[in-house]
Amino acid sequence: MTRGALFWIVVAIVLAALPPLAGALGQPFYIDLVRRMMILAIAATSLNLILGYGGMVSFGHAAYLGLGAYAVGILGFYGVTSGWAQWPVAIGACALVAAAIGAVSIRTSGIYFIMITLAFTQMLYYLGISLEVYGGDDGMRLKSRSTFSGLIDLGNAVSFYYVCLALMLAAIYLTYRIVNSRFGMVLRAARSNEARSRAIGFSPYRYRLTAFVIAGAMCGLAGALYANHTNYITPGLASWVQSGDLMFMVILGGMASTAGPLLGAFALLIAEEILKGWTEHWQVILGPLLVLSVIFFKRGLAGIFRA
Protein backbone atom coordinates (compact mmCIF):
# COMPACT_ATOMS: atom_id res chain seq x y z
CA MET A 1 0.00 0.00 0.00
CA THR A 2 1.30 3.46 -0.80
CA ARG A 3 1.93 6.09 1.86
CA GLY A 4 -0.76 8.27 0.36
CA ALA A 5 -3.43 5.57 0.61
CA LEU A 6 -2.40 4.79 4.19
CA PHE A 7 -2.60 8.48 5.10
CA TRP A 8 -6.16 8.74 3.82
CA ILE A 9 -7.29 5.56 5.59
CA VAL A 10 -5.97 6.95 8.87
CA VAL A 11 -7.65 10.31 8.25
CA ALA A 12 -10.98 8.66 7.45
CA ILE A 13 -10.83 6.41 10.53
CA VAL A 14 -9.87 9.21 12.90
CA LEU A 15 -12.54 11.56 11.60
CA ALA A 16 -15.18 8.81 11.59
CA ALA A 17 -14.32 7.88 15.18
CA LEU A 18 -14.55 11.44 16.46
CA PRO A 19 -18.30 11.79 17.15
CA PRO A 20 -18.58 8.66 19.36
CA LEU A 21 -15.38 9.67 21.14
CA ALA A 22 -16.51 13.25 21.69
CA GLY A 23 -19.86 11.89 22.89
CA ALA A 24 -18.19 9.51 25.33
CA LEU A 25 -15.99 12.29 26.67
CA GLY A 26 -18.99 14.56 27.06
CA GLN A 27 -17.45 17.12 24.68
CA PRO A 28 -19.98 17.43 21.82
CA PHE A 29 -18.44 20.82 21.09
CA TYR A 30 -15.71 19.05 19.14
CA ILE A 31 -18.23 17.64 16.70
CA ASP A 32 -19.21 21.18 15.81
CA LEU A 33 -15.65 22.37 15.58
CA VAL A 34 -14.44 19.58 13.32
CA ARG A 35 -17.54 19.87 11.18
CA ARG A 36 -16.65 23.50 10.53
CA MET A 37 -13.09 22.47 9.69
CA MET A 38 -14.31 19.90 7.19
CA ILE A 39 -16.62 22.38 5.49
CA LEU A 40 -13.82 24.90 5.12
CA ALA A 41 -11.54 22.08 3.95
CA ILE A 42 -13.96 21.57 1.04
CA ALA A 43 -13.72 25.26 0.22
CA ALA A 44 -9.92 25.16 0.48
CA THR A 45 -9.79 22.02 -1.70
CA SER A 46 -11.75 23.81 -4.39
CA LEU A 47 -9.43 26.81 -4.18
CA ASN A 48 -6.41 24.52 -4.43
CA LEU A 49 -7.64 23.32 -7.81
CA ILE A 50 -7.25 26.79 -9.31
CA LEU A 51 -4.61 28.29 -7.02
CA GLY A 52 -2.32 25.31 -6.48
CA TYR A 53 -2.76 23.35 -9.70
CA GLY A 54 -3.96 26.10 -12.00
CA GLY A 55 -1.68 28.89 -10.77
CA MET A 56 -4.63 31.28 -10.62
CA VAL A 57 -4.23 33.36 -7.49
CA SER A 58 -7.89 34.05 -6.84
CA PHE A 59 -8.28 36.47 -3.98
CA GLY A 60 -12.02 36.22 -4.15
CA HIS A 61 -12.86 32.62 -3.55
CA ALA A 62 -15.07 33.43 -0.54
CA ALA A 63 -17.60 34.78 -3.05
CA TYR A 64 -18.78 31.23 -3.67
CA LEU A 65 -18.87 30.42 0.02
CA GLY A 66 -21.18 33.40 0.52
CA LEU A 67 -23.21 32.74 -2.59
CA GLY A 68 -23.74 29.08 -1.73
CA ALA A 69 -24.86 30.05 1.77
CA TYR A 70 -27.22 32.75 0.46
CA ALA A 71 -28.73 30.32 -2.05
CA VAL A 72 -29.75 28.12 0.87
CA GLY A 73 -30.83 31.09 3.01
CA ILE A 74 -32.86 32.84 0.33
CA LEU A 75 -34.62 29.70 -0.86
CA GLY A 76 -35.40 28.92 2.77
CA PHE A 77 -36.72 32.46 3.20
CA TYR A 78 -39.30 31.75 0.51
CA GLY A 79 -40.24 28.44 2.03
CA VAL A 80 -38.11 26.12 -0.10
CA THR A 81 -36.32 24.11 2.56
CA SER A 82 -35.61 20.93 0.61
CA GLY A 83 -31.89 20.33 0.30
CA TRP A 84 -32.56 18.47 -2.94
CA ALA A 85 -33.44 21.88 -4.39
CA GLN A 86 -31.27 24.17 -2.25
CA TRP A 87 -27.94 22.47 -2.73
CA PRO A 88 -28.08 22.04 -6.50
CA VAL A 89 -29.19 25.67 -6.78
CA ALA A 90 -26.27 26.74 -4.58
CA ILE A 91 -23.84 24.74 -6.74
CA GLY A 92 -25.41 25.86 -10.01
CA ALA A 93 -25.53 29.53 -9.04
CA CYS A 94 -21.88 29.42 -8.04
CA ALA A 95 -20.93 27.72 -11.30
CA LEU A 96 -22.72 30.43 -13.27
CA VAL A 97 -21.19 33.29 -11.31
CA ALA A 98 -17.76 31.66 -11.52
CA ALA A 99 -18.18 31.35 -15.28
CA ALA A 100 -18.96 35.06 -15.54
CA ILE A 101 -16.20 36.20 -13.18
CA GLY A 102 -13.73 33.74 -14.67
CA ALA A 103 -14.52 34.70 -18.26
CA VAL A 104 -13.37 38.23 -17.50
CA SER A 105 -10.65 37.60 -14.91
CA ILE A 106 -8.76 34.81 -16.65
CA ARG A 107 -7.93 37.15 -19.52
CA THR A 108 -5.65 38.91 -17.04
CA SER A 109 -2.79 37.49 -15.03
CA GLY A 110 -0.52 38.27 -12.12
CA ILE A 111 -1.49 41.15 -9.87
CA TYR A 112 -4.37 42.12 -12.16
CA PHE A 113 -5.95 38.73 -11.74
CA ILE A 114 -5.66 39.02 -7.96
CA MET A 115 -7.23 42.47 -7.95
CA ILE A 116 -10.03 41.69 -10.34
CA THR A 117 -11.13 38.56 -8.48
CA LEU A 118 -11.03 40.59 -5.27
CA ALA A 119 -13.08 43.37 -6.86
CA PHE A 120 -15.80 40.99 -8.07
CA THR A 121 -16.06 39.42 -4.64
CA GLN A 122 -16.28 42.81 -2.94
CA MET A 123 -19.15 43.63 -5.29
CA LEU A 124 -21.01 40.53 -4.13
CA TYR A 125 -20.16 41.34 -0.53
CA TYR A 126 -21.68 44.81 -0.82
CA LEU A 127 -24.64 43.37 -2.68
CA GLY A 128 -25.24 41.15 0.37
CA ILE A 129 -25.02 44.15 2.67
CA SER A 130 -27.48 46.12 0.58
CA LEU A 131 -30.12 43.38 0.54
CA GLU A 132 -32.16 44.63 3.52
CA VAL A 133 -34.84 42.05 2.96
CA TYR A 134 -32.32 39.30 3.78
CA GLY A 135 -30.97 41.12 6.82
CA GLY A 136 -28.43 43.36 5.10
CA ASP A 137 -25.29 43.79 7.12
CA ASP A 138 -26.62 41.73 10.02
CA GLY A 139 -27.40 38.69 7.97
CA MET A 140 -30.31 36.38 8.51
CA ARG A 141 -31.21 33.34 10.57
CA LEU A 142 -32.23 30.24 8.61
CA LYS A 143 -35.83 29.26 9.26
CA SER A 144 -34.78 25.65 9.17
CA ARG A 145 -31.85 23.56 8.05
CA SER A 146 -32.01 21.91 4.63
CA THR A 147 -34.31 18.90 4.66
CA PHE A 148 -33.80 15.69 2.71
CA SER A 149 -37.23 14.04 2.51
CA GLY A 150 -36.76 12.79 6.05
CA LEU A 151 -33.78 10.64 5.00
CA ILE A 152 -31.08 12.74 6.62
CA ASP A 153 -31.66 15.09 9.54
CA LEU A 154 -29.10 17.88 9.56
CA GLY A 155 -30.54 19.01 12.89
CA ASN A 156 -28.81 15.96 14.34
CA ALA A 157 -25.24 17.10 14.94
CA VAL A 158 -23.78 13.65 14.36
CA SER A 159 -25.59 12.91 11.09
CA PHE A 160 -24.69 16.35 9.79
CA TYR A 161 -21.09 15.64 10.78
CA TYR A 162 -21.02 12.45 8.71
CA VAL A 163 -22.61 14.22 5.76
CA CYS A 164 -19.79 16.76 5.87
CA LEU A 165 -17.17 14.04 6.25
CA ALA A 166 -18.49 12.11 3.26
CA LEU A 167 -18.75 15.21 1.09
CA MET A 168 -15.28 16.39 2.07
CA LEU A 169 -13.68 13.06 1.19
CA ALA A 170 -15.66 13.02 -2.06
CA ALA A 171 -14.51 16.55 -2.92
CA ILE A 172 -10.88 15.66 -2.24
CA TYR A 173 -11.12 12.47 -4.28
CA LEU A 174 -12.85 14.24 -7.15
CA THR A 175 -10.14 16.91 -7.19
CA TYR A 176 -7.48 14.22 -7.08
CA ARG A 177 -8.99 12.50 -10.11
CA ILE A 178 -9.33 15.79 -11.99
CA VAL A 179 -5.77 16.97 -11.48
CA ASN A 180 -4.35 13.65 -12.64
CA SER A 181 -6.60 13.37 -15.67
CA ARG A 182 -5.77 14.70 -19.12
CA PHE A 183 -7.62 17.87 -18.20
CA GLY A 184 -5.60 18.26 -15.02
CA MET A 185 -2.32 17.70 -16.82
CA VAL A 186 -3.15 20.51 -19.24
CA LEU A 187 -4.12 22.78 -16.36
CA ARG A 188 -0.88 22.11 -14.49
CA ALA A 189 1.20 22.35 -17.62
CA ALA A 190 -0.21 25.79 -18.38
CA ARG A 191 0.83 26.94 -14.93
CA SER A 192 4.28 25.42 -15.34
CA ASN A 193 5.03 26.97 -18.74
CA GLU A 194 2.34 28.80 -20.65
CA ALA A 195 4.43 29.55 -23.73
CA ARG A 196 5.25 25.87 -24.11
CA SER A 197 1.59 24.91 -23.74
CA ARG A 198 0.58 27.31 -26.45
CA ALA A 199 3.37 26.06 -28.68
CA ILE A 200 2.12 22.47 -28.52
CA GLY A 201 -1.42 23.55 -29.26
CA PHE A 202 -3.24 24.04 -25.96
CA SER A 203 -5.27 27.20 -25.46
CA PRO A 204 -4.94 27.54 -21.68
CA TYR A 205 -7.93 29.89 -21.36
CA ARG A 206 -10.61 27.25 -21.88
CA TYR A 207 -9.02 24.84 -19.45
CA ARG A 208 -8.50 27.50 -16.82
CA LEU A 209 -12.06 28.75 -17.12
CA THR A 210 -13.41 25.23 -16.76
CA ALA A 211 -11.30 24.68 -13.64
CA PHE A 212 -12.48 28.03 -12.30
CA VAL A 213 -16.11 26.97 -12.74
CA ILE A 214 -15.54 23.57 -11.12
CA ALA A 215 -13.82 25.25 -8.17
CA GLY A 216 -16.65 27.77 -7.81
CA ALA A 217 -19.29 25.05 -7.88
CA MET A 218 -17.45 22.96 -5.31
CA CYS A 219 -17.05 25.97 -3.04
CA GLY A 220 -20.77 26.64 -3.48
CA LEU A 221 -21.44 23.27 -1.88
CA ALA A 222 -19.21 24.28 1.01
CA GLY A 223 -21.26 27.48 1.29
CA ALA A 224 -24.52 25.52 1.44
CA LEU A 225 -23.02 23.34 4.18
CA TYR A 226 -21.75 26.39 6.03
CA ALA A 227 -25.20 28.01 6.09
CA ASN A 228 -26.54 24.84 7.64
CA HIS A 229 -23.63 24.66 10.04
CA THR A 230 -24.10 28.15 11.49
CA ASN A 231 -27.84 28.23 10.79
CA TYR A 232 -27.13 31.80 9.86
CA ILE A 233 -25.99 33.65 6.75
CA THR A 234 -24.10 36.92 6.69
CA PRO A 235 -22.34 38.90 3.95
CA GLY A 236 -19.16 38.43 6.00
CA LEU A 237 -18.86 34.95 4.52
CA ALA A 238 -17.95 36.60 1.21
CA SER A 239 -15.57 39.14 2.73
CA TRP A 240 -12.00 39.47 1.61
CA VAL A 241 -10.89 38.32 5.06
CA GLN A 242 -12.58 34.99 4.41
CA SER A 243 -10.96 34.82 0.96
CA GLY A 244 -7.61 35.43 2.60
CA ASP A 245 -8.26 32.69 5.15
CA LEU A 246 -9.00 30.21 2.38
CA MET A 247 -5.84 31.19 0.53
CA PHE A 248 -3.89 30.78 3.68
CA MET A 249 -5.25 27.31 4.32
CA VAL A 250 -4.09 26.26 0.87
CA ILE A 251 -0.64 27.81 1.17
CA LEU A 252 -0.08 26.60 4.73
CA GLY A 253 -1.23 23.09 3.85
CA GLY A 254 0.80 22.89 0.67
CA MET A 255 -0.26 24.09 -2.77
CA ALA A 256 -0.89 21.52 -5.46
CA SER A 257 -1.02 18.63 -3.02
CA THR A 258 -3.97 16.35 -2.36
CA ALA A 259 -3.92 16.62 1.42
CA GLY A 260 -2.73 20.21 1.64
CA PRO A 261 -6.08 22.02 1.86
CA LEU A 262 -7.35 19.63 4.52
CA LEU A 263 -4.19 19.93 6.59
CA GLY A 264 -4.16 23.69 6.14
CA ALA A 265 -7.80 24.14 7.11
CA PHE A 266 -7.43 21.96 10.19
CA ALA A 267 -4.13 23.50 11.27
CA LEU A 268 -5.35 27.07 10.87
CA LEU A 269 -8.62 26.51 12.73
CA ILE A 270 -7.01 24.46 15.50
CA ALA A 271 -4.35 27.15 16.01
CA GLU A 272 -7.09 29.76 16.06
CA GLU A 273 -9.08 27.77 18.61
CA ILE A 274 -6.13 27.22 20.94
CA LEU A 275 -4.97 30.83 20.78
CA LYS A 276 -8.49 32.11 21.36
CA GLY A 277 -8.47 30.17 24.62
CA TRP A 278 -5.37 32.04 25.75
CA THR A 279 -6.02 35.59 24.75
CA GLU A 280 -8.48 37.74 22.88
CA HIS A 281 -5.56 39.21 20.93
CA TRP A 282 -4.94 35.81 19.36
CA GLN A 283 -4.44 37.24 15.88
CA VAL A 284 -1.28 39.00 17.04
CA ILE A 285 0.21 35.58 17.77
CA LEU A 286 -1.33 33.71 14.83
CA GLY A 287 0.02 36.18 12.26
CA PRO A 288 3.72 35.66 13.01
CA LEU A 289 3.15 31.90 13.38
CA LEU A 290 1.75 31.79 9.88
CA VAL A 291 4.65 33.81 8.52
CA LEU A 292 7.12 31.43 10.14
CA SER A 293 5.29 28.38 8.84
CA VAL A 294 5.45 29.68 5.30
CA ILE A 295 9.15 30.39 5.64
CA PHE A 296 10.04 27.01 7.11
CA PHE A 297 7.58 24.70 5.36
CA LYS A 298 8.05 25.72 1.77
CA ARG A 299 5.97 22.83 0.53
CA GLY A 300 3.41 23.28 3.27
CA LEU A 301 2.29 20.80 5.88
CA ALA A 302 1.67 18.22 3.19
CA GLY A 303 5.40 18.38 2.47
CA ILE A 304 6.02 16.96 5.94
CA PHE A 305 3.51 14.12 5.52
CA ARG A 306 4.44 13.71 1.88
CA ALA A 307 0.79 13.05 1.20
Next chain:
Amino acid sequence: MLEVRGLTKSYGALRASDGIDFDVRQGETHAVIGPNGAGKTTFISQLAGDLRPDAGRIVFAGEDVTELRAPRRARKGLARSFQITSVYHEFSALDNVALAVQARLGHSFRFWRDARRDAALREPARRLLDEVGLGARSEVLAASMSHGEHRQLEVAMALALEPRLLLLDEPMAGMGAEESQRMIGFLGTLKARYSIVLVEHDMDAVFRLADRVSVLVYGRVIATGAPEAIRANAEVRAAYLGEES
Protein backbone atom coordinates in the same frame (compact mmCIF):
# COMPACT_ATOMS: atom_id res chain seq x y z
CA MET B 1 4.44 24.20 -47.82
CA LEU B 2 5.11 27.62 -46.29
CA GLU B 3 4.95 30.96 -48.00
CA VAL B 4 5.75 34.26 -46.34
CA ARG B 5 5.21 37.58 -48.08
CA GLY B 6 6.15 41.06 -46.93
CA LEU B 7 6.35 40.13 -43.26
CA THR B 8 6.92 43.29 -41.19
CA LYS B 9 7.19 43.78 -37.46
CA SER B 10 8.45 46.90 -35.68
CA TYR B 11 9.36 47.64 -32.11
CA GLY B 12 9.21 51.40 -31.97
CA ALA B 13 11.70 52.65 -34.53
CA LEU B 14 13.38 49.25 -34.81
CA ARG B 15 12.26 47.16 -37.73
CA ALA B 16 12.82 43.62 -36.49
CA SER B 17 11.22 42.19 -39.62
CA ASP B 18 11.33 44.38 -42.67
CA GLY B 19 9.28 43.01 -45.53
CA ILE B 20 10.51 39.43 -45.35
CA ASP B 21 9.71 37.09 -48.26
CA PHE B 22 10.46 33.49 -47.47
CA ASP B 23 9.28 30.05 -48.45
CA VAL B 24 9.78 26.42 -47.62
CA ARG B 25 9.21 23.67 -50.13
CA GLN B 26 7.83 20.28 -49.29
CA GLY B 27 10.54 18.16 -47.67
CA GLU B 28 13.08 20.96 -47.67
CA THR B 29 15.30 22.11 -44.84
CA HIS B 30 15.55 25.87 -45.11
CA ALA B 31 18.04 27.47 -42.74
CA VAL B 32 17.89 31.06 -41.54
CA ILE B 33 21.19 32.58 -40.48
CA GLY B 34 22.19 36.06 -39.49
CA PRO B 35 24.19 37.99 -36.93
CA ASN B 36 22.91 38.62 -33.41
CA GLY B 37 19.99 41.00 -33.39
CA ALA B 38 19.13 40.29 -37.02
CA GLY B 39 15.57 39.40 -36.01
CA LYS B 40 15.77 35.62 -36.35
CA THR B 41 13.75 34.83 -33.24
CA THR B 42 11.24 37.57 -34.04
CA PHE B 43 10.84 35.96 -37.43
CA ILE B 44 10.32 32.41 -36.17
CA SER B 45 7.96 33.66 -33.46
CA GLN B 46 5.76 35.17 -36.16
CA LEU B 47 5.84 31.90 -38.08
CA ALA B 48 4.75 30.05 -34.93
CA GLY B 49 2.05 32.59 -34.13
CA ASP B 50 3.52 33.82 -30.86
CA LEU B 51 3.94 37.30 -32.35
CA ARG B 52 1.55 39.13 -34.61
CA PRO B 53 3.11 40.76 -37.64
CA ASP B 54 2.30 44.41 -38.38
CA ALA B 55 1.95 43.60 -42.04
CA GLY B 56 2.42 40.71 -44.45
CA ARG B 57 0.97 37.27 -44.98
CA ILE B 58 1.85 33.76 -43.87
CA VAL B 59 0.39 30.93 -45.91
CA PHE B 60 0.85 27.42 -44.58
CA ALA B 61 -0.12 24.38 -46.66
CA GLY B 62 -2.31 26.54 -48.87
CA GLU B 63 -4.11 28.24 -45.98
CA ASP B 64 -3.65 31.81 -44.78
CA VAL B 65 -2.71 31.44 -41.12
CA THR B 66 -1.63 35.04 -40.50
CA GLU B 67 -4.51 35.68 -38.12
CA LEU B 68 -4.29 32.36 -36.26
CA ARG B 69 -2.73 32.26 -32.82
CA ALA B 70 -0.03 29.80 -31.80
CA PRO B 71 -2.22 26.98 -30.42
CA ARG B 72 -4.30 26.84 -33.62
CA ARG B 73 -1.19 26.81 -35.80
CA ALA B 74 0.32 24.06 -33.70
CA ARG B 75 -2.80 21.96 -34.21
CA LYS B 76 -2.48 22.56 -37.95
CA GLY B 77 0.99 21.06 -37.93
CA LEU B 78 3.42 23.90 -37.25
CA ALA B 79 5.64 22.81 -34.37
CA ARG B 80 8.31 24.98 -32.83
CA SER B 81 11.19 24.47 -30.47
CA PHE B 82 12.53 27.40 -28.50
CA GLN B 83 15.95 29.01 -28.54
CA ILE B 84 15.79 29.35 -24.79
CA THR B 85 14.85 25.98 -23.40
CA SER B 86 11.15 25.75 -22.76
CA VAL B 87 10.01 22.53 -21.12
CA TYR B 88 7.84 21.69 -18.12
CA HIS B 89 10.41 21.63 -15.35
CA GLU B 90 8.20 20.10 -12.69
CA PHE B 91 7.26 17.14 -14.88
CA SER B 92 9.29 14.11 -15.90
CA ALA B 93 10.66 13.82 -19.42
CA LEU B 94 7.98 11.27 -20.19
CA ASP B 95 5.23 13.59 -18.88
CA ASN B 96 6.60 16.39 -21.04
CA VAL B 97 6.38 14.36 -24.22
CA ALA B 98 3.08 12.73 -23.20
CA LEU B 99 1.60 16.21 -22.90
CA ALA B 100 2.64 16.96 -26.45
CA VAL B 101 1.11 13.67 -27.60
CA GLN B 102 -2.04 14.61 -25.71
CA ALA B 103 -2.11 17.97 -27.47
CA ARG B 104 -2.07 16.23 -30.85
CA LEU B 105 -4.91 13.88 -29.89
CA GLY B 106 -7.40 16.73 -29.73
CA HIS B 107 -9.22 18.30 -26.81
CA SER B 108 -8.35 17.32 -23.28
CA PHE B 109 -11.69 17.76 -21.57
CA ARG B 110 -11.39 14.38 -19.92
CA PHE B 111 -11.65 14.62 -16.19
CA TRP B 112 -11.47 11.18 -14.66
CA ARG B 113 -8.96 8.70 -16.10
CA ASP B 114 -5.40 8.89 -14.88
CA ALA B 115 -3.41 10.44 -17.73
CA ARG B 116 -0.20 8.89 -16.46
CA ARG B 117 -1.61 5.40 -16.95
CA ASP B 118 -3.00 6.12 -20.38
CA ALA B 119 -1.17 3.91 -22.86
CA ALA B 120 -2.39 6.05 -25.75
CA LEU B 121 -0.21 8.85 -24.36
CA ARG B 122 2.63 6.99 -22.69
CA GLU B 123 3.55 4.54 -25.46
CA PRO B 124 4.11 7.09 -28.24
CA ALA B 125 5.93 9.31 -25.75
CA ARG B 126 8.30 6.46 -24.80
CA ARG B 127 9.05 5.72 -28.43
CA LEU B 128 9.91 9.37 -29.09
CA LEU B 129 12.19 9.56 -26.07
CA ASP B 130 14.00 6.48 -27.37
CA GLU B 131 14.29 8.11 -30.75
CA VAL B 132 15.94 11.29 -29.46
CA GLY B 133 18.17 9.27 -27.15
CA LEU B 134 16.49 9.99 -23.83
CA GLY B 135 14.91 6.55 -23.39
CA ALA B 136 16.85 5.81 -20.22
CA ARG B 137 15.97 9.18 -18.71
CA SER B 138 12.21 9.09 -19.14
CA GLU B 139 11.34 9.20 -15.44
CA VAL B 140 13.80 12.00 -14.60
CA LEU B 141 12.32 15.39 -13.76
CA ALA B 142 13.01 17.88 -16.53
CA ALA B 143 14.28 20.29 -13.87
CA SER B 144 17.22 18.00 -13.14
CA MET B 145 18.23 17.35 -16.74
CA SER B 146 21.22 18.88 -18.47
CA HIS B 147 20.98 21.61 -21.06
CA GLY B 148 21.71 19.22 -23.88
CA GLU B 149 19.01 16.86 -22.68
CA HIS B 150 16.53 19.74 -22.61
CA ARG B 151 17.28 20.40 -26.26
CA GLN B 152 16.65 16.74 -27.07
CA LEU B 153 13.45 16.85 -25.04
CA GLU B 154 12.28 19.91 -26.96
CA VAL B 155 12.77 18.11 -30.23
CA ALA B 156 10.90 15.05 -28.93
CA MET B 157 7.99 17.30 -27.94
CA ALA B 158 7.95 18.96 -31.34
CA LEU B 159 7.96 15.54 -33.05
CA ALA B 160 5.14 14.32 -30.80
CA LEU B 161 2.89 16.80 -32.56
CA GLU B 162 3.51 14.90 -35.82
CA PRO B 163 4.12 18.23 -37.49
CA ARG B 164 4.09 19.00 -41.17
CA LEU B 165 6.66 21.72 -40.64
CA LEU B 166 9.24 21.90 -37.87
CA LEU B 167 10.42 25.29 -36.67
CA LEU B 168 13.70 24.79 -34.88
CA ASP B 169 15.06 27.85 -33.12
CA GLU B 170 18.78 27.26 -32.53
CA PRO B 171 18.48 23.60 -31.49
CA MET B 172 22.23 23.53 -30.84
CA ALA B 173 22.32 26.67 -28.68
CA GLY B 174 24.52 26.23 -25.65
CA MET B 175 25.51 22.67 -26.48
CA GLY B 176 29.02 21.32 -26.16
CA ALA B 177 30.87 20.23 -29.29
CA GLU B 178 30.15 16.55 -28.81
CA GLU B 179 26.46 17.08 -28.05
CA SER B 180 26.20 19.34 -31.08
CA GLN B 181 27.63 16.68 -33.34
CA ARG B 182 25.12 14.15 -32.04
CA MET B 183 22.27 16.62 -32.49
CA ILE B 184 23.37 17.40 -36.04
CA GLY B 185 23.43 13.69 -36.78
CA PHE B 186 19.94 13.31 -35.35
CA LEU B 187 18.54 16.31 -37.25
CA GLY B 188 20.06 14.75 -40.37
CA THR B 189 17.78 11.75 -39.87
CA LEU B 190 14.74 14.05 -39.43
CA LYS B 191 15.54 15.91 -42.61
CA ALA B 192 14.31 13.05 -44.75
CA ARG B 193 10.92 12.99 -43.02
CA TYR B 194 10.03 16.62 -42.33
CA SER B 195 10.04 20.05 -43.84
CA ILE B 196 12.17 22.16 -41.53
CA VAL B 197 12.90 25.80 -40.84
CA LEU B 198 16.21 25.83 -39.04
CA VAL B 199 17.37 29.00 -37.33
CA GLU B 200 20.93 28.37 -36.33
CA HIS B 201 24.18 30.03 -35.37
CA ASP B 202 26.34 27.00 -35.89
CA MET B 203 27.60 27.33 -39.48
CA ASP B 204 28.84 23.78 -39.55
CA ALA B 205 25.31 22.55 -38.81
CA VAL B 206 23.72 24.90 -41.32
CA PHE B 207 25.98 23.88 -44.19
CA ARG B 208 25.58 20.20 -43.41
CA LEU B 209 21.81 20.18 -42.99
CA ALA B 210 20.32 22.90 -45.14
CA ASP B 211 19.05 22.53 -48.69
CA ARG B 212 18.72 26.29 -48.89
CA VAL B 213 19.91 29.13 -46.72
CA SER B 214 18.44 32.58 -46.19
CA VAL B 215 20.53 35.32 -44.65
CA LEU B 216 18.73 37.76 -42.38
CA VAL B 217 20.38 41.09 -41.57
CA TYR B 218 18.59 43.96 -39.80
CA GLY B 219 15.24 42.33 -40.42
CA ARG B 220 15.76 41.86 -44.16
CA VAL B 221 16.57 38.80 -46.20
CA ILE B 222 19.67 39.85 -48.11
CA ALA B 223 20.23 36.53 -49.85
CA THR B 224 18.61 33.14 -50.38
CA GLY B 225 20.22 30.21 -52.11
CA ALA B 226 22.04 26.91 -51.92
CA PRO B 227 24.61 26.68 -49.13
CA GLU B 228 27.56 26.90 -51.53
CA ALA B 229 26.14 29.98 -53.21
CA ILE B 230 25.62 31.66 -49.85
CA ARG B 231 29.12 30.83 -48.78
CA ALA B 232 30.40 32.48 -51.91
CA ASN B 233 28.13 35.54 -51.78
CA ALA B 234 30.20 38.66 -51.19
CA GLU B 235 27.45 40.67 -49.51
CA VAL B 236 26.81 37.83 -47.08
CA ARG B 237 30.49 37.50 -46.29
CA ALA B 238 30.68 41.18 -45.52
CA ALA B 239 27.54 41.24 -43.42
CA TYR B 240 27.95 38.08 -41.54
CA LEU B 241 30.44 35.38 -42.28
CA GLY B 242 33.27 37.86 -42.15
CA GLU B 243 32.48 38.60 -38.54
CA GLU B 244 32.88 35.00 -37.63
CA SER B 245 36.57 34.78 -38.45
